[in-house]
Amino acid sequence: MKIGFIGLGIMGRPMAGHLLAAGHGLYSCINRTPLAEELQKAGVVTCSDPAAVAAEVECVILMLPDTPDVDHVLFGPDGVTTGLRPGTIVMDMSSIDPIATRDFAKRIEDLGGAYIDAPVSGGEVGARNASLTIMCGAKAETFEKVKPLLEAMGKNITLVGNVGAGQITKVANQIIVALNIEAVAEALLFASRAGADPARVREALMGGFAASRVLEVHGQRMIDRSFAPGFRLSLHQKDLNLALSGARTLSLSLPGTASAQQLMSSCVANGGGDKDHSALVEALELAANHKVSG
Structure with missing residues (x-):
């Protein structure tokens, strides 16, 4: 699968690495030159902005610090929704407000996309060891489509309920x-x-x-x-x-x-x-x- 991964920090970088190791094509947008060069060497395709990432992939994964960050990356200028194609899955693995999550999901679905909230527990060690606990909120069919991606990053993976249940x-x-x-x-x-x-x-x-x-x-x-x-x-x-x-x-x-x-x-x-x-x-x-x- 062609995957966009936005948020390559302490947790995101090893998580993205497991997806690369599993054979998926990975796209991201990084402005810091040394990190961009490091990712390019690892096989990540670097894009100019979230919109450009979304235009290339089947699933966009977010791993960001807080609710406003997710809002900006999804709906801000050159955000994911600017380049979103019908059928694209947005998977937010950040830890954010459940109420805002439901609003984000509705807006993505109105544009023809699908949404899953899949926050994680296990810290940096769990991210490095692909042993994260992943708590999911989504429609069953969306969860099944991304389950192989989740299995590349974690061990204890649970569909808790509809969108928002993961958060x-x-x-x-x-x-x-x-x-x-x-x-x-x-x-x-x-x-x-x-x-x-x-x-x-x-x-x-x-x-x-x-x-x-x-x-x-x-x-x-x-x-x-x-x-x-x-x-x-x-x-x-x-x-x-x-x-x-x-x-x-x-x-x-x-x-x-x-x-x-x-x-x-x-x-x-x-x-x-x-x-x-x-x-x-x-x-x-x-x-x-x-x-x-x-």
Whole structure:
């Protein structure tokens, strides 16, 4: 299949690489010369803008930071819709607002295209290893058409429901992950401040009911002070903003989510937005005047 891939960042580049390795033709639009040259050497056809990408391909994949970015790439000047051909599938793998997603889908369908929201979980490691969890919202026939592409990038692939269901699931995922990070951070901070070795505490907890992937990976990051981004804290903050915005619309109370969002906002305000989301621990450390490690 001829595929357009727009958004070749930390996640997008390895995901696109798996599609290339699977034999698909890949098109993108990159203005940064060194990266464009690197992609061309890998076999990516570089185009002038999203419209030019859409004019060449059967499926356009987006992997962008936020709702306004998707809006601009789809509907802005020289956007995807300017070059969209009837029957083209737009697959948004970004994590954005579910309500906006449904509006984007209607506008694409009105132009003769098809739409699927397919946000992912698994971070940079999952993108590199083609082991992402992919949560999809689409018509069944659209999902079946792109399923081979999804299988090249991920392992746990689920059609949750109609358009928007994928984004709803991703927001739920981000709530769970954020609260787990906060819980691990509080537990390790408590252990360290009380005089126990947080590394040994983590090791002990990994053998019990408190064991989790977050405790395993992000607990170790907190102890090692290793906050190079696998998933940027500012992006997780954005996802929690989506959760709280949706909760207000639904007249729903999400107190744990609000707590995690405030801690992430504190980190961003102190210059930590580009750190890994495990750096949430730094907001708690600042309030306690004590670090988990060192």
